Amino acid sequence: MTGKMIVADGGLDVVALLGLDQVPAPASPTLDAEVGRRVRDARRRAGLDAKDFAEQVGLSRDKISKIEHGHRRVSPRELPAIARALHVSIQSLLGSAGAERPTLALAHRVATTAPRQDTSGARKRAIEVLEAEARLERNAGLAASRLSPGGAAIEQLVATQFADVPRTRAEAQRQGRHLAEEVRRALELGIAEIGDLPALAEMHFAVDVALSPLGDSSDGLCAHDGHQALLVANTDYTLGHVRFTLAHELGHHLLRDPREIIEEQTSDMFGASYRERRVNAFAGHLLLPIKAITTTLAWLDCADSDIETANARGRTALGYLMTRYGVSLQCTLSQVAAAGVVPVSAVSALKDRLPAGALVRAAGHLISERPEPVMIIRDHRPPIRLVNAALDAARAGHVGLHTVAVLLGRKDDDALFDEVMLADGSESLDPDDGTGRIGAMVAVTSGVRSRR
Amino acid sequence: MSTTARLWFLETSSRLSLAVGPDIEAAMLAEIGSDPAVVIDVVADEIEWRTTKPTTRTLAKTALARMPGDWIQMDTSGVVDIADIKQAQADVADGRVLSDEQQHWAESVIIALGRGRRSAKIGSLSRSDRRGW
Numbered sequence: 001m002t003g004k005m006i007v008a009d010g011g012l013d014v015v016a017l018l019g020l021d022q023v024p025a026p027a028s029p030t031l032d033a034e035v036g037r038r039v040r041d042a043r044r045r046a047g048l049d050a051k052d053f054a055e056q057v058g059l060s061r062d063k064i065s066k067i068e069h070g071h072r073r074v075s076p077r078e079l080p081a082i083a084r085a086l087h088v089s090i091q092s093l094l095g096s097a098g099a100e101r102p103t104l105a106l107a108h109r110v111a112t113t114a115p116r117q118d119t120s121g122a123r124k125r126a127i128e129v130l131e132a133e134a135r136l137e138r139n140a141g142l143a144a145s146r147l148s149p150g151g152a153a154i155e156q157l158v159a160t161q162f163a164d165v166p167r168t169r170a171e172a173q174r175q176g177r178h179l180a181e182e183v184r185r186a187l188e189l190g191i192a193e194i195g196d197l198p199a200l201a202e203m204h205f206a207v208d209v210a211l212s213p214l215g216d217s218s219d220g221l222c223a224h225d226g227h228q229a230l231l232v233a234n235t236d237y238t239l240g241h242v243r244f245t246l247a248h249e250l251g252h253h254l255l256r257d258p259r260e261i262i263e264e265q266t267s268d269m270f271g272a273s274y275r276e277r278r279v280n281a282f283a284g285h286l287l288l289p290i291k292a293i294t295t296t297l298a299w300l301d302c303a304d305s306d307i308e309t310a311n312a313r314g315r316t317a318l319g320y321l322m323t324r325y326g327v328s329l330q331c332t333l334s335q336v337a338a339a340g341v342v343p344v345s346a347v348s349a350l351k352d353r354l355p356a357g358a359l360v361r362a363a364g365h366l367i368s369e370r371p372e373p374v375m376i377i378r379d380h381r382p383p384i385r386l387v388n389a390a391l392d393a394a395r396a397g398h399v400g401l402h403t404v405a406v407l408l409g410r411k412d413d414d415a416l417f418d419e420v421m422l423a424d425g426s427e428s429l430d431p432d433d434g435t436g437r438i439g440a441m442v443a444v445t446s447g448v449r450s451r452r
Numbered sequence: 453m454s455t456t457a458r459l460w461f462l463e464t465s466s467r468l469s470l471a472v473g474p475d476i477e478a479a480m481l482a483e484i485g486s487d488p489a490v491v492i493d494v495v496a497d498e499i500e501w502r503t504t505k506p507t508t509r510t511l512a513k514t515a516l517a518r519m520p521g522d523w524i525q526m527d528t529s530g531v532v533d534i535a536d537i538k539q540a541q542a543d544v545a546d547g548r549v550l551s552d553e554q555q556h557w558a559e560s561v562i563i564a565l566g567r568g569r570r571s572a573k574i575g576s577l578s579r580s581d582r583r584g585w
Binding site: 090 | 459490493494497498501524526527528529530531532533534535537538541542543544546547548554557561565566568569
């Protein structure tokens with residue numbers, strides 16, 4: 001099929017004016033073949049024979065056959081007619097744009113590997129973030145995330161010392177603790193509390209972190225491959241639980257879990273596998289190191305027996321550790337047991353016996369202005385690298401505001417437009433926008449003179 | 453005396469907007485002025501199709517009846533690649549789920565045409581489409 005040009009009284013040749021080249025046929029052999037296969041599959045699903053289908057579309061059977069076998073390119077004009085006849089969307093015939101890109105490929109695998117038919121909130125969040133990232137990569141030259149020197153040292157360490165999956169529970173515990181201590185050493189954290197865990201993960205380990213309230217969806221998700229890594233944590237849980245979940249997912253990533261997509265409920269995270277035990281040990285020791293416990297107990301003059309009997313001093317100490325280090329009672333007790341302060345066998349009974357909120361309140365006079373680890377924050381925290389890039393790209397016109405809205409978890413509305421686009425005082429708003437859209441009229445400035 | 457020469461491509465919603473009422477029509481025609489205006493085949497087809505849909509039938513019929521006689525009708529076959537249109541549609545959608553099977557298709561053909569040009573500058577009056585050109 002050849003492109004013919006234009007009509008009109010003035011004999012204006014739009015193709016020549018724009019400097020358009022004839023598209024060679026086939027222009028995109030792979031895409032032509034894929035579209036042809038989808039057309040054939042959709043036609044068969046619709047129960048249409050080639051003759052009826054050809055009549056509906058207004059093409060000859062021969063042309064339909066060539067399209068279905070990838071020997072003839074579908075024209076922009078024919079594709080909508082084909083989609084209508086098959087009762088499918090144009091997009092479904094074309095497939096996902098740029099699906100060959102690694103980021104979109106990972107998003108696709110997140111979407112298609114769900115164990116249940118319905119996609120969970122965590123997966124949906126991961127997919128929309130990865131798709132936004134892919135748009136930023138393509139349209140705005142998004143810079144790749146980078147390891148900090150400390151992060152690079154940890155990556156090297158993992159490659160050399162943590163290649164083997166633990167074979168015993170004790171080995172899993174040892175490995176998790178060892179890695180957490182090495183992370184603290186590499187990042188020069190000492191025994192300090194980690195205030196902004198998402199920022200720490202992003203800053204040092206080249207991951208993107210998205211926190212979102214996801215209802216009764218999974219607790220967390222880690223999607224990673226050789227190209228990028230995204231950690232998602234559900235904030236419809238207590239702060240301590242969310243932080244532990246995030247540290248747990250970070251552990252999966254740092255330890256190079258061979259699964260590309262790891263989506264976990266609480267029961268999965270605390271499963272019996274040595275792999276899970278290892279990342280739980282990592283999470284616990286990263287958030288609340290042993291030395292922090294012993295130092296704190298010494299400072300508070302709190303004996304082991306105070307903890308085990310859970311007397312007033314012991315409860316205050318536990319509440320202080322929970323609040324300062326932002327961890328749950330379960331995590332605190334597990335770490336206290338790992339420190340040898342109480343026997344492991346006592347943890348369960350203590351957890352059942354002690355109300356977490358009361359412990360935090362008991363330590364209120366020692367520590368203030370900290371979010372309580374027993375509170376459910378339900379906050380929405382976008383990946384910082386991506387949201388910064390999206391803001392720049394939206395202001396430069398390289399992506400739409402929807403990309404910003406998705407990352408921020410906000411509505412794509414006028415308020416967001418004003419905040420994003422007018423934040424730097426620019427006056428780039430199209431005056432038409434104030435009175436409603438009148439359509440996308442595309443003006444091409446060229447050397448042609450006005451006809452009148 | 454020469455003026456800034458502009459060539460307008462009108463996509464489906466702008467063609468339908470013309471049919472909404474005389475004020476909008478007058479405003480749009482004033483903006484286009486004496487510049488040549490182009491309606492590509494995909495837009496024309498979509499408007500024809502929309503005459504069969506209850507929600508757009510009236511507007512679409514009016515739009516067809518009121519198309520100025522000197523507007524250029526353009527056959528896009530052979531001058532734009534489906535792969536380029538596909539990418540343009542993804543860019544315009546910007547991650548949104550498309551609300552109907554043809555949403556942004558005609559617009560994306562125009563954008564792909566613009567991206568494929570060797571000469572001329574291209575710009576859009578649509579807020580949502582101003583990106584990546």
